[in-house]
Amino acid sequence: MKLYDLELSGNCYKVRLFAALAGIDLELEPVDLPGGAHKRSPFIELNPWGQVPVLADDGVVLRDSQAILVYLARQYGGNQWWPDGAAQQGEVMQWLSTAANEIHAGPNAARLIDKFGYPLDKERALAVSAKVLPLVEKHLSEHQWLALGRPTIADCAVFPYVATGWEGGVTLERYPAIRAWIDRIKSLPGYIGMPGIK
Amino acid sequence: MKLYDLELSGNCYKVRLFAALAGIDLELEPVDLPGGAHKRSPFIELNPWGQVPVLADDGVVLRDSQAILVYLARQYGGNQWWPDGAAQQGEVMQWLSTAANEIHAGPNAARLIDKFGYPLDKERALAVSAKVLPLVEKHLSEHQWLALGRPTIADCAVFPYVATGWEGGVTLERYPAIRAWIDRIKSLPGYIGMPGIK
Incomplete structure:
Protein backbone atom coordinates (compact mmCIF):
# COMPACT_ATOMS: atom_id res chain seq x y z
CA MET A 1 0.00 0.00 0.00
CA GLY A 78 -11.22 -2.48 13.37
CA ASN A 79 -14.02 -0.67 15.17
CA GLN A 80 -11.67 0.98 17.63
CA TRP A 81 -10.72 3.91 15.40
CA TRP A 82 -13.79 4.28 13.19
CA PRO A 83 -16.83 2.58 14.62
CA ASP A 84 -19.65 0.78 12.92
CA GLY A 85 -22.70 2.36 14.56
CA ALA A 86 -24.57 5.37 13.25
CA ALA A 87 -24.38 7.58 16.36
CA GLN A 88 -20.70 6.74 16.82
CA GLN A 89 -19.85 7.46 13.19
CA GLY A 90 -21.75 10.75 13.46
CA GLU A 91 -19.81 11.71 16.57
CA VAL A 92 -16.44 11.07 14.90
CA MET A 93 -17.60 12.66 11.64
CA GLN A 94 -18.27 15.99 13.36
CA TRP A 95 -14.54 16.28 13.97
CA LEU A 96 -13.54 15.13 10.48
CA SER A 97 -15.57 18.09 9.18
CA THR A 98 -13.92 20.36 11.73
CA ALA A 99 -10.54 19.20 10.42
CA ALA A 100 -11.56 19.84 6.80
CA ASN A 101 -13.14 23.21 7.58
CA GLU A 102 -12.04 25.24 10.61
CA ILE A 103 -8.68 23.59 11.33
CA HIS A 104 -7.82 23.77 7.64
CA ALA A 105 -8.83 27.44 7.32
CA GLY A 106 -7.37 28.38 10.73
CA PRO A 107 -4.06 27.00 12.04
CA ASN A 108 -3.21 25.19 8.80
CA ALA A 109 -3.65 28.35 6.71
CA ALA A 110 -1.64 30.43 9.20
CA ARG A 111 1.21 27.92 8.99
CA LEU A 112 1.07 27.81 5.17
CA ILE A 113 1.46 31.59 5.11
CA ASP A 114 4.31 31.88 7.60
CA LYS A 115 6.22 28.71 6.77
CA PHE A 116 5.72 28.35 3.02
CA GLY A 117 4.71 31.85 1.86
CA TYR A 118 1.23 30.94 0.62
CA PRO A 119 -0.72 34.05 -0.45
CA LEU A 120 -3.57 33.57 2.04
CA ASP A 121 -5.22 36.02 4.44
CA LYS A 122 -3.31 35.84 7.73
CA GLU A 123 -5.84 37.93 9.63
CA ARG A 124 -8.62 35.58 8.59
CA ALA A 125 -6.56 32.49 9.49
CA LEU A 126 -5.91 33.89 12.96
CA ALA A 127 -9.58 34.85 13.37
CA VAL A 128 -10.75 31.34 12.44
CA SER A 129 -8.17 29.87 14.83
CA ALA A 130 -9.31 32.18 17.63
CA LYS A 131 -12.87 30.98 17.09
CA VAL A 132 -12.29 27.25 16.78
CA LEU A 133 -9.60 26.64 19.42
CA PRO A 134 -11.73 27.77 22.40
CA LEU A 135 -14.43 25.34 21.22
CA VAL A 136 -11.90 22.52 21.03
CA GLU A 137 -10.54 23.60 24.44
CA LYS A 138 -14.01 23.54 25.99
CA HIS A 139 -14.65 20.09 24.58
CA LEU A 140 -11.31 18.73 25.76
CA SER A 141 -11.75 20.23 29.22
CA GLU A 142 -14.72 17.86 29.54
CA HIS A 143 -13.45 14.90 27.50
CA GLN A 144 -10.15 13.05 27.25
CA TRP A 145 -10.51 12.48 23.52
CA LEU A 146 -12.48 14.20 20.76
CA ALA A 147 -15.01 11.42 20.31
CA LEU A 148 -16.24 8.18 21.89
CA GLY A 149 -14.07 8.54 25.00
CA ARG A 150 -11.13 6.92 23.25
CA PRO A 151 -8.58 7.70 20.52
CA THR A 152 -10.19 7.65 17.07
CA ILE A 153 -9.44 8.98 13.62
CA ALA A 154 -11.03 12.23 14.86
CA ASP A 155 -7.92 12.86 16.98
CA CYS A 156 -5.61 11.93 14.10
CA ALA A 157 -7.42 14.40 11.81
CA VAL A 158 -7.47 17.38 14.18
CA PHE A 159 -4.12 16.94 15.94
CA PRO A 160 -1.51 17.74 13.24
CA TYR A 161 -2.39 21.36 12.49
CA VAL A 162 -3.32 22.14 16.08
CA ALA A 163 0.11 20.89 17.18
CA THR A 164 2.02 22.70 14.40
CA GLY A 165 -0.07 25.89 14.37
CA TRP A 166 2.64 27.72 16.34
CA GLU A 167 4.64 27.73 13.08
CA GLY A 168 1.94 30.14 11.87
CA GLY A 169 1.72 32.07 15.11
CA VAL A 170 -1.23 30.08 16.49
CA THR A 171 0.03 29.18 19.95
CA LEU A 172 -1.65 27.12 22.65
CA GLU A 173 -0.72 29.09 25.76
CA ARG A 174 -4.34 29.79 26.64
CA TYR A 175 -5.47 26.22 25.99
CA PRO A 176 -4.29 23.87 28.75
CA ALA A 177 -6.82 21.15 27.90
CA ILE A 178 -5.58 21.07 24.30
CA ARG A 179 -1.98 20.85 25.52
CA ALA A 180 -2.90 17.96 27.83
CA TRP A 181 -4.65 16.19 24.92
CA ILE A 182 -1.54 16.64 22.77
CA ASP A 183 0.49 14.98 25.53
CA ARG A 184 -2.01 12.11 25.65
CA ILE A 185 -1.69 11.59 21.90
CA LYS A 186 2.11 11.64 22.16
CA SER A 187 1.88 8.91 24.80
CA LEU A 188 -0.10 6.51 22.61
CA PRO A 189 1.72 3.27 21.69
CA GLY A 190 3.21 3.59 18.22
CA TYR A 191 3.05 7.41 18.16
CA ILE A 192 5.27 9.16 15.62
CA GLY A 193 5.82 12.90 15.27
CA MET A 194 6.48 15.22 12.35
CA PRO A 195 8.77 18.25 11.93
CA GLY A 196 7.20 21.18 13.78
CA ILE A 197 5.69 19.16 16.61
CA LYS A 198 7.55 20.14 19.73
CA MET B 1 -36.49 13.35 15.43
CA GLY B 78 -29.55 1.59 4.28
CA ASN B 79 -26.39 1.02 2.27
CA GLN B 80 -27.68 2.92 -0.73
CA TRP B 81 -26.73 6.38 0.50
CA TRP B 82 -23.75 5.63 2.76
CA PRO B 83 -22.24 2.25 2.13
CA ASP B 84 -20.69 -0.21 4.51
CA GLY B 85 -17.43 -1.08 2.74
CA ALA B 86 -14.12 0.69 3.31
CA ALA B 87 -13.36 1.68 -0.29
CA GLN B 88 -16.92 2.86 -0.80
CA GLN B 89 -16.96 4.91 2.39
CA GLY B 90 -13.63 6.43 1.37
CA GLU B 91 -14.99 7.36 -2.05
CA VAL B 92 -18.02 9.13 -0.55
CA MET B 93 -15.93 10.68 2.22
CA GLN B 94 -13.72 12.49 -0.31
CA TRP B 95 -16.75 14.56 -1.28
CA LEU B 96 -17.89 15.16 2.28
CA SER B 97 -14.50 16.78 2.86
CA THR B 98 -14.87 18.75 -0.36
CA ALA B 99 -18.23 20.02 0.94
CA ALA B 100 -16.71 21.00 4.31
CA ASN B 101 -13.63 22.61 2.75
CA GLU B 102 -13.74 23.97 -0.81
CA ILE B 103 -17.50 24.25 -1.31
CA HIS B 104 -17.81 25.90 2.10
CA ALA B 105 -14.97 28.36 1.45
CA GLY B 106 -15.98 28.94 -2.20
CA PRO B 107 -19.61 29.25 -3.35
CA ASN B 108 -21.01 29.18 0.19
CA ALA B 109 -18.78 32.04 1.33
CA ALA B 110 -19.56 34.08 -1.80
CA ARG B 111 -23.29 33.68 -1.13
CA LEU B 112 -22.90 34.59 2.57
CA ILE B 113 -21.19 37.82 1.53
CA ASP B 114 -23.65 38.88 -1.18
CA LYS B 115 -26.89 37.63 0.34
CA PHE B 116 -26.33 38.11 4.06
CA GLY B 117 -23.51 40.68 4.28
CA TYR B 118 -20.97 38.45 6.02
CA PRO B 119 -17.57 40.17 6.33
CA LEU B 120 -15.65 37.56 4.34
CA ASP B 121 -13.16 37.94 1.48
CA LYS B 122 -15.13 37.90 -1.77
CA GLU B 123 -12.06 37.68 -3.98
CA ARG B 124 -10.89 34.59 -2.08
CA ALA B 125 -14.35 32.99 -2.25
CA LEU B 126 -14.43 33.49 -6.01
CA ALA B 127 -10.87 32.16 -6.37
CA VAL B 128 -11.69 28.99 -4.39
CA SER B 129 -14.85 28.54 -6.48
CA ALA B 130 -12.90 28.97 -9.71
CA LYS B 131 -10.50 26.26 -8.56
CA VAL B 132 -12.97 23.69 -7.26
CA LEU B 133 -15.77 23.92 -9.83
CA PRO B 134 -13.62 22.83 -12.83
CA LEU B 135 -12.57 19.77 -10.79
CA VAL B 136 -16.20 18.95 -10.02
CA GLU B 137 -17.05 19.59 -13.70
CA LYS B 138 -14.29 17.24 -14.86
CA HIS B 139 -15.49 14.54 -12.50
CA LEU B 140 -19.13 14.92 -13.53
CA SER B 141 -18.24 14.91 -17.22
CA GLU B 142 -17.05 11.33 -16.60
CA HIS B 143 -19.53 10.23 -13.92
CA GLN B 144 -23.28 10.60 -13.45
CA TRP B 145 -22.97 11.02 -9.69
CA LEU B 146 -20.15 12.12 -7.37
CA ALA B 147 -19.49 8.65 -5.95
CA LEU B 148 -20.33 4.98 -6.44
CA GLY B 149 -22.23 5.55 -9.69
CA ARG B 150 -25.42 6.34 -7.81
CA PRO B 151 -26.90 9.11 -5.64
CA THR B 152 -25.30 9.16 -2.19
CA ILE B 153 -24.92 11.60 0.66
CA ALA B 154 -21.95 12.97 -1.30
CA ASP B 155 -24.38 14.54 -3.76
CA CYS B 156 -26.57 15.86 -0.93
CA ALA B 157 -23.54 17.49 0.71
CA VAL B 158 -22.10 19.17 -2.39
CA PHE B 159 -25.30 20.12 -4.24
CA PRO B 160 -26.83 22.93 -2.09
CA TYR B 161 -24.07 25.54 -2.33
CA VAL B 162 -23.19 24.65 -5.90
CA ALA B 163 -26.82 25.19 -6.88
CA THR B 164 -27.23 28.44 -4.89
CA GLY B 165 -23.76 29.87 -5.60
CA TRP B 166 -25.22 32.21 -8.23
CA GLU B 167 -26.60 34.21 -5.28
CA GLY B 168 -22.95 35.02 -4.57
CA GLY B 169 -22.00 35.52 -8.20
CA VAL B 170 -20.71 31.97 -8.71
CA THR B 171 -22.54 30.96 -11.87
CA LEU B 172 -22.48 27.66 -13.73
CA GLU B 173 -22.47 28.85 -17.34
CA ARG B 174 -19.13 27.21 -18.07
CA TYR B 175 -20.03 23.96 -16.33
CA PRO B 176 -22.51 21.95 -18.41
CA ALA B 177 -21.78 18.66 -16.63
CA ILE B 178 -22.55 20.27 -13.27
CA ARG B 179 -25.80 21.69 -14.67
CA ALA B 180 -26.79 18.26 -15.98
CA TRP B 181 -26.02 16.72 -12.56
CA ILE B 182 -28.21 19.36 -10.89
CA ASP B 183 -31.02 18.36 -13.23
CA ARG B 184 -30.48 14.70 -12.33
CA ILE B 185 -30.71 15.51 -8.63
CA LYS B 186 -33.89 17.51 -9.20
CA SER B 187 -35.41 14.49 -10.94
CA LEU B 188 -34.84 12.13 -8.00
CA PRO B 189 -38.03 10.78 -6.36
CA GLY B 190 -38.82 12.82 -3.25
CA TYR B 191 -36.64 15.79 -4.26
CA ILE B 192 -37.33 19.08 -2.52
CA GLY B 193 -35.75 22.46 -3.29
CA MET B 194 -34.82 25.48 -1.21
CA PRO B 195 -35.05 29.23 -1.84
CA GLY B 196 -32.34 30.19 -4.31
CA ILE B 197 -32.39 26.98 -6.32
CA LYS B 198 -33.67 27.89 -9.75
Whole structure:
Protein backbone atom coordinates (compact mmCIF):
# COMPACT_ATOMS: atom_id res chain seq x y z
CA MET A 1 0.00 0.00 0.00
CA LYS A 2 1.49 3.30 -1.13
CA LEU A 3 1.07 6.75 0.38
CA TYR A 4 2.05 9.62 -1.91
CA ASP A 5 3.54 11.80 0.73
CA LEU A 6 5.18 15.05 1.73
CA GLU A 7 7.02 15.01 5.04
CA LEU A 8 6.09 18.59 5.95
CA SER A 9 2.39 18.20 5.11
CA GLY A 10 0.14 17.85 8.15
CA ASN A 11 -2.47 16.22 5.92
CA CYS A 12 0.01 13.51 4.97
CA TYR A 13 1.09 13.23 8.60
CA LYS A 14 -2.53 12.53 9.64
CA VAL A 15 -2.28 9.33 7.61
CA ARG A 16 1.24 8.42 8.70
CA LEU A 17 0.26 8.97 12.34
CA PHE A 18 -2.87 6.86 12.14
CA ALA A 19 -1.08 4.07 10.32
CA ALA A 20 1.63 4.06 13.01
CA LEU A 21 -0.92 3.99 15.83
CA ALA A 22 -2.97 1.25 14.20
CA GLY A 23 0.02 -0.82 13.10
CA ILE A 24 -0.65 -0.47 9.36
CA ASP A 25 2.34 -0.68 7.00
CA LEU A 26 2.65 2.17 4.51
CA GLU A 27 5.11 2.48 1.68
CA LEU A 28 5.91 6.20 1.48
CA GLU A 29 6.33 7.68 -1.99
CA PRO A 30 7.64 11.23 -1.60
CA VAL A 31 6.14 13.76 -4.04
CA ASP A 32 8.34 16.70 -5.00
CA LEU A 33 5.91 19.54 -4.26
CA PRO A 34 8.58 22.28 -4.35
CA GLY A 35 9.45 20.99 -7.83
CA GLY A 36 5.79 21.02 -8.90
CA ALA A 37 5.49 17.24 -9.35
CA HIS A 38 1.97 17.32 -7.85
CA LYS A 39 0.69 19.44 -10.74
CA ARG A 40 2.26 17.32 -13.50
CA SER A 41 1.88 13.90 -15.02
CA PRO A 42 1.96 11.20 -13.73
CA PHE A 43 0.73 12.45 -10.35
CA ILE A 44 -2.02 14.66 -11.76
CA GLU A 45 -3.63 11.61 -13.40
CA LEU A 46 -3.66 9.89 -10.03
CA ASN A 47 -5.21 12.92 -8.34
CA PRO A 48 -6.61 15.65 -10.60
CA TRP A 49 -6.81 17.89 -7.52
CA GLY A 50 -3.01 18.05 -7.50
CA GLN A 51 -2.76 17.49 -3.77
CA VAL A 52 -1.11 15.11 -1.36
CA PRO A 53 -1.79 12.77 0.32
CA VAL A 54 -3.02 10.12 -2.08
CA LEU A 55 -3.39 6.51 -1.03
CA ALA A 56 -3.15 3.68 -3.53
CA ASP A 57 -4.06 0.25 -2.18
CA ASP A 58 -4.86 -2.70 -4.38
CA GLY A 59 -6.79 -0.70 -6.99
CA VAL A 60 -8.32 1.74 -4.51
CA VAL A 61 -7.04 5.29 -5.07
CA LEU A 62 -8.16 8.00 -2.68
CA ARG A 63 -7.44 11.69 -2.29
CA ASP A 64 -8.21 13.71 0.88
CA SER A 65 -6.70 12.90 4.25
CA GLN A 66 -10.05 12.39 6.00
CA ALA A 67 -11.23 9.97 3.32
CA ILE A 68 -7.98 8.03 3.60
CA LEU A 69 -8.38 7.83 7.40
CA VAL A 70 -11.91 6.45 7.02
CA TYR A 71 -10.75 3.92 4.45
CA LEU A 72 -7.74 2.70 6.41
CA ALA A 73 -9.62 2.50 9.68
CA ARG A 74 -12.55 0.65 8.11
CA GLN A 75 -10.37 -1.72 6.13
CA TYR A 76 -7.56 -2.44 8.57
CA GLY A 77 -8.19 -0.73 11.91
CA GLY A 78 -11.22 -2.48 13.37
CA ASN A 79 -14.02 -0.67 15.17
CA GLN A 80 -11.67 0.98 17.63
CA TRP A 81 -10.72 3.91 15.40
CA TRP A 82 -13.79 4.28 13.19
CA PRO A 83 -16.83 2.58 14.62
CA ASP A 84 -19.65 0.78 12.92
CA GLY A 85 -22.70 2.36 14.56
CA ALA A 86 -24.57 5.37 13.25
CA ALA A 87 -24.38 7.58 16.36
CA GLN A 88 -20.70 6.74 16.82
CA GLN A 89 -19.85 7.46 13.19
CA GLY A 90 -21.75 10.75 13.46
CA GLU A 91 -19.81 11.71 16.57
CA VAL A 92 -16.44 11.07 14.90
CA MET A 93 -17.60 12.66 11.64
CA GLN A 94 -18.27 15.99 13.36
CA TRP A 95 -14.54 16.28 13.97
CA LEU A 96 -13.54 15.13 10.48
CA SER A 97 -15.57 18.09 9.18
CA THR A 98 -13.92 20.36 11.73
CA ALA A 99 -10.54 19.20 10.42
CA ALA A 100 -11.56 19.84 6.80
CA ASN A 101 -13.14 23.21 7.58
CA GLU A 102 -12.04 25.24 10.61
CA ILE A 103 -8.68 23.59 11.33
CA HIS A 104 -7.82 23.77 7.64
CA ALA A 105 -8.83 27.44 7.32
CA GLY A 106 -7.37 28.38 10.73
CA PRO A 107 -4.06 27.00 12.04
CA ASN A 108 -3.21 25.19 8.80
CA ALA A 109 -3.65 28.35 6.71
CA ALA A 110 -1.64 30.43 9.20
CA ARG A 111 1.21 27.92 8.99
CA LEU A 112 1.07 27.81 5.17
CA ILE A 113 1.46 31.59 5.11
CA ASP A 114 4.31 31.88 7.60
CA LYS A 115 6.22 28.71 6.77
CA PHE A 116 5.72 28.35 3.02
CA GLY A 117 4.71 31.85 1.86
CA TYR A 118 1.23 30.94 0.62
CA PRO A 119 -0.72 34.05 -0.45
CA LEU A 120 -3.57 33.57 2.04
CA ASP A 121 -5.22 36.02 4.44
CA LYS A 122 -3.31 35.84 7.73
CA GLU A 123 -5.84 37.93 9.63
CA ARG A 124 -8.62 35.58 8.59
CA ALA A 125 -6.56 32.49 9.49
CA LEU A 126 -5.91 33.89 12.96
CA ALA A 127 -9.58 34.85 13.37
CA VAL A 128 -10.75 31.34 12.44
CA SER A 129 -8.17 29.87 14.83
CA ALA A 130 -9.31 32.18 17.63
CA LYS A 131 -12.87 30.98 17.09
CA VAL A 132 -12.29 27.25 16.78
CA LEU A 133 -9.60 26.64 19.42
CA PRO A 134 -11.73 27.77 22.40
CA LEU A 135 -14.43 25.34 21.22
CA VAL A 136 -11.90 22.52 21.03
CA GLU A 137 -10.54 23.60 24.44
CA LYS A 138 -14.01 23.54 25.99
CA HIS A 139 -14.65 20.09 24.58
CA LEU A 140 -11.31 18.73 25.76
CA SER A 141 -11.75 20.23 29.22
CA GLU A 142 -14.72 17.86 29.54
CA HIS A 143 -13.45 14.90 27.50
CA GLN A 144 -10.15 13.05 27.25
CA TRP A 145 -10.51 12.48 23.52
CA LEU A 146 -12.48 14.20 20.76
CA ALA A 147 -15.01 11.42 20.31
CA LEU A 148 -16.24 8.18 21.89
CA GLY A 149 -14.07 8.54 25.00
CA ARG A 150 -11.13 6.92 23.25
CA PRO A 151 -8.58 7.70 20.52
CA THR A 152 -10.19 7.65 17.07
CA ILE A 153 -9.44 8.98 13.62
CA ALA A 154 -11.03 12.23 14.86
CA ASP A 155 -7.92 12.86 16.98
CA CYS A 156 -5.61 11.93 14.10
CA ALA A 157 -7.42 14.40 11.81
CA VAL A 158 -7.47 17.38 14.18
CA PHE A 159 -4.12 16.94 15.94
CA PRO A 160 -1.51 17.74 13.24
CA TYR A 161 -2.39 21.36 12.49
CA VAL A 162 -3.32 22.14 16.08
CA ALA A 163 0.11 20.89 17.18
CA THR A 164 2.02 22.70 14.40
CA GLY A 165 -0.07 25.89 14.37
CA TRP A 166 2.64 27.72 16.34
CA GLU A 167 4.64 27.73 13.08
CA GLY A 168 1.94 30.14 11.87
CA GLY A 169 1.72 32.07 15.11
CA VAL A 170 -1.23 30.08 16.49
CA THR A 171 0.03 29.18 19.95
CA LEU A 172 -1.65 27.12 22.65
CA GLU A 173 -0.72 29.09 25.76
CA ARG A 174 -4.34 29.79 26.64
CA TYR A 175 -5.47 26.22 25.99
CA PRO A 176 -4.29 23.87 28.75
CA ALA A 177 -6.82 21.15 27.90
CA ILE A 178 -5.58 21.07 24.30
CA ARG A 179 -1.98 20.85 25.52
CA ALA A 180 -2.90 17.96 27.83
CA TRP A 181 -4.65 16.19 24.92
CA ILE A 182 -1.54 16.64 22.77
CA ASP A 183 0.49 14.98 25.53
CA ARG A 184 -2.01 12.11 25.65
CA ILE A 185 -1.69 11.59 21.90
CA LYS A 186 2.11 11.64 22.16
CA SER A 187 1.88 8.91 24.80
CA LEU A 188 -0.10 6.51 22.61
CA PRO A 189 1.72 3.27 21.69
CA GLY A 190 3.21 3.59 18.22
CA TYR A 191 3.05 7.41 18.16
CA ILE A 192 5.27 9.16 15.62
CA GLY A 193 5.82 12.90 15.27
CA MET A 194 6.48 15.22 12.35
CA PRO A 195 8.77 18.25 11.93
CA GLY A 196 7.20 21.18 13.78
CA ILE A 197 5.69 19.16 16.61
CA LYS A 198 7.55 20.14 19.73
CA MET B 1 -36.49 13.35 15.43
CA LYS B 2 -35.89 17.10 15.47
CA LEU B 3 -33.80 19.19 13.09
CA TYR B 4 -32.87 22.62 14.38
CA ASP B 5 -33.19 24.43 11.12
CA LEU B 6 -32.92 27.62 9.11
CA GLU B 7 -34.76 27.63 5.80
CA LEU B 8 -32.11 29.74 4.01
CA SER B 9 -29.15 27.67 5.22
CA GLY B 10 -27.73 25.33 2.62
CA ASN B 11 -26.21 23.26 5.41
CA CYS B 12 -29.68 22.70 6.87
CA TYR B 13 -31.03 22.04 3.40
CA LYS B 14 -28.46 19.25 2.90
CA VAL B 15 -30.21 17.41 5.72
CA ARG B 16 -33.77 18.26 4.64
CA LEU B 17 -32.94 17.16 1.09
CA PHE B 18 -31.42 13.85 2.13
CA ALA B 19 -34.30 13.11 4.52
CA ALA B 20 -36.78 13.82 1.72
CA LEU B 21 -34.94 11.59 -0.75
CA ALA B 22 -34.55 8.75 1.76
CA GLY B 23 -38.08 9.02 3.15
CA ILE B 24 -37.00 9.99 6.68
CA ASP B 25 -39.44 12.10 8.74
CA LEU B 26 -37.94 15.22 10.30
CA GLU B 27 -39.61 17.59 12.71
CA LEU B 28 -38.26 21.02 11.80
CA GLU B 29 -37.54 23.41 14.66
CA PRO B 30 -36.74 26.83 13.16
CA VAL B 31 -33.92 28.71 14.91
CA ASP B 32 -34.10 32.52 14.82
CA LEU B 33 -30.61 33.25 13.52
CA PRO B 34 -31.36 36.89 12.59
CA GLY B 35 -32.50 37.32 16.23
CA GLY B 36 -29.32 35.66 17.55
CA ALA B 37 -31.05 32.62 19.07
CA HIS B 38 -28.18 30.39 17.90
CA LYS B 39 -25.72 32.20 20.17
CA ARG B 40 -27.96 32.13 23.28
CA SER B 41 -29.33 29.62 25.73
CA PRO B 42 -30.96 27.15 25.25
CA PHE B 43 -29.55 26.54 21.76
CA ILE B 44 -25.94 27.22 22.73
CA GLU B 45 -26.06 24.39 25.28
CA LEU B 46 -27.26 22.06 22.54
CA ASN B 47 -24.48 23.17 20.19
CA PRO B 48 -21.64 25.21 21.71
CA TRP B 49 -20.54 26.02 18.16
CA GLY B 50 -23.64 28.20 17.77
CA GLN B 51 -24.45 26.83 14.34
CA VAL B 52 -27.34 25.15 12.58
CA PRO B 53 -28.16 22.45 11.69
CA VAL B 54 -28.36 20.36 14.83
CA LEU B 55 -30.07 16.99 14.87
CA ALA B 56 -31.60 15.56 18.05
CA ASP B 57 -32.78 11.97 17.78
CA ASP B 58 -33.49 9.81 20.79
CA GLY B 59 -30.60 11.10 22.88
CA VAL B 60 -28.21 11.53 19.96
CA VAL B 61 -27.32 15.20 19.39
CA LEU B 62 -25.13 16.08 16.41
CA ARG B 63 -23.77 19.29 14.94
CA ASP B 64 -22.32 19.59 11.42
CA SER B 65 -24.30 18.80 8.31
CA GLN B 66 -21.92 16.11 7.05
CA ALA B 67 -22.00 14.30 10.39
CA ILE B 68 -25.80 14.43 10.39
CA LEU B 69 -25.88 12.99 6.86
CA VAL B 70 -23.64 10.10 7.89
CA TYR B 71 -25.75 9.44 10.98
CA LEU B 72 -29.11 9.54 9.19
CA ALA B 73 -27.92 7.45 6.28
CA ARG B 74 -26.31 4.84 8.54
CA GLN B 75 -29.25 4.69 10.93
CA TYR B 76 -32.20 4.94 8.54
CA GLY B 77 -31.04 5.01 4.93
CA GLY B 78 -29.55 1.59 4.28
CA ASN B 79 -26.39 1.02 2.27
CA GLN B 80 -27.68 2.92 -0.73
CA TRP B 81 -26.73 6.38 0.50
CA TRP B 82 -23.75 5.63 2.76
CA PRO B 83 -22.24 2.25 2.13
CA ASP B 84 -20.69 -0.21 4.51
CA GLY B 85 -17.43 -1.08 2.74
CA ALA B 86 -14.12 0.69 3.31
CA ALA B 87 -13.36 1.68 -0.29
CA GLN B 88 -16.92 2.86 -0.80
CA GLN B 89 -16.96 4.91 2.39
CA GLY B 90 -13.63 6.43 1.37
CA GLU B 91 -14.99 7.36 -2.05
CA VAL B 92 -18.02 9.13 -0.55
CA MET B 93 -15.93 10.68 2.22
CA GLN B 94 -13.72 12.49 -0.31
CA TRP B 95 -16.75 14.56 -1.28
CA LEU B 96 -17.89 15.16 2.28
CA SER B 97 -14.50 16.78 2.86
CA THR B 98 -14.87 18.75 -0.36
CA ALA B 99 -18.23 20.02 0.94
CA ALA B 100 -16.71 21.00 4.31
CA ASN B 101 -13.63 22.61 2.75
CA GLU B 102 -13.74 23.97 -0.81
CA ILE B 103 -17.50 24.25 -1.31
CA HIS B 104 -17.81 25.90 2.10
CA ALA B 105 -14.97 28.36 1.45
CA GLY B 106 -15.98 28.94 -2.20
CA PRO B 107 -19.61 29.25 -3.35
CA ASN B 108 -21.01 29.18 0.19
CA ALA B 109 -18.78 32.04 1.33
CA ALA B 110 -19.56 34.08 -1.80
CA ARG B 111 -23.29 33.68 -1.13
CA LEU B 112 -22.90 34.59 2.57
CA ILE B 113 -21.19 37.82 1.53
CA ASP B 114 -23.65 38.88 -1.18
CA LYS B 115 -26.89 37.63 0.34
CA PHE B 116 -26.33 38.11 4.06
CA GLY B 117 -23.51 40.68 4.28
CA TYR B 118 -20.97 38.45 6.02
CA PRO B 119 -17.57 40.17 6.33
CA LEU B 120 -15.65 37.56 4.34
CA ASP B 121 -13.16 37.94 1.48
CA LYS B 122 -15.13 37.90 -1.77
CA GLU B 123 -12.06 37.68 -3.98
CA ARG B 124 -10.89 34.59 -2.08
CA ALA B 125 -14.35 32.99 -2.25
CA LEU B 126 -14.43 33.49 -6.01
CA ALA B 127 -10.87 32.16 -6.37
CA VAL B 128 -11.69 28.99 -4.39
CA SER B 129 -14.85 28.54 -6.48
CA ALA B 130 -12.90 28.97 -9.71
CA LYS B 131 -10.50 26.26 -8.56
CA VAL B 132 -12.97 23.69 -7.26
CA LEU B 133 -15.77 23.92 -9.83
CA PRO B 134 -13.62 22.83 -12.83
CA LEU B 135 -12.57 19.77 -10.79
CA VAL B 136 -16.20 18.95 -10.02
CA GLU B 137 -17.05 19.59 -13.70
CA LYS B 138 -14.29 17.24 -14.86
CA HIS B 139 -15.49 14.54 -12.50
CA LEU B 140 -19.13 14.92 -13.53
CA SER B 141 -18.24 14.91 -17.22
CA GLU B 142 -17.05 11.33 -16.60
CA HIS B 143 -19.53 10.23 -13.92
CA GLN B 144 -23.28 10.60 -13.45
CA TRP B 145 -22.97 11.02 -9.69
CA LEU B 146 -20.15 12.12 -7.37
CA ALA B 147 -19.49 8.65 -5.95
CA LEU B 148 -20.33 4.98 -6.44
CA GLY B 149 -22.23 5.55 -9.69
CA ARG B 150 -25.42 6.34 -7.81
CA PRO B 151 -26.90 9.11 -5.64
CA THR B 152 -25.30 9.16 -2.19
CA ILE B 153 -24.92 11.60 0.66
CA ALA B 154 -21.95 12.97 -1.30
CA ASP B 155 -24.38 14.54 -3.76
CA CYS B 156 -26.57 15.86 -0.93
CA ALA B 157 -23.54 17.49 0.71
CA VAL B 158 -22.10 19.17 -2.39
CA PHE B 159 -25.30 20.12 -4.24
CA PRO B 160 -26.83 22.93 -2.09
CA TYR B 161 -24.07 25.54 -2.33
CA VAL B 162 -23.19 24.65 -5.90
CA ALA B 163 -26.82 25.19 -6.88
CA THR B 164 -27.23 28.44 -4.89
CA GLY B 165 -23.76 29.87 -5.60
CA TRP B 166 -25.22 32.21 -8.23
CA GLU B 167 -26.60 34.21 -5.28
CA GLY B 168 -22.95 35.02 -4.57
CA GLY B 169 -22.00 35.52 -8.20
CA VAL B 170 -20.71 31.97 -8.71
CA THR B 171 -22.54 30.96 -11.87
CA LEU B 172 -22.48 27.66 -13.73
CA GLU B 173 -22.47 28.85 -17.34
CA ARG B 174 -19.13 27.21 -18.07
CA TYR B 175 -20.03 23.96 -16.33
CA PRO B 176 -22.51 21.95 -18.41
CA ALA B 177 -21.78 18.66 -16.63
CA ILE B 178 -22.55 20.27 -13.27
CA ARG B 179 -25.80 21.69 -14.67
CA ALA B 180 -26.79 18.26 -15.98
CA TRP B 181 -26.02 16.72 -12.56
CA ILE B 182 -28.21 19.36 -10.89
CA ASP B 183 -31.02 18.36 -13.23
CA ARG B 184 -30.48 14.70 -12.33
CA ILE B 185 -30.71 15.51 -8.63
CA LYS B 186 -33.89 17.51 -9.20
CA SER B 187 -35.41 14.49 -10.94
CA LEU B 188 -34.84 12.13 -8.00
CA PRO B 189 -38.03 10.78 -6.36
CA GLY B 190 -38.82 12.82 -3.25
CA TYR B 191 -36.64 15.79 -4.26
CA ILE B 192 -37.33 19.08 -2.52
CA GLY B 193 -35.75 22.46 -3.29
CA MET B 194 -34.82 25.48 -1.21
CA PRO B 195 -35.05 29.23 -1.84
CA GLY B 196 -32.34 30.19 -4.31
CA ILE B 197 -32.39 26.98 -6.32
CA LYS B 198 -33.67 27.89 -9.75
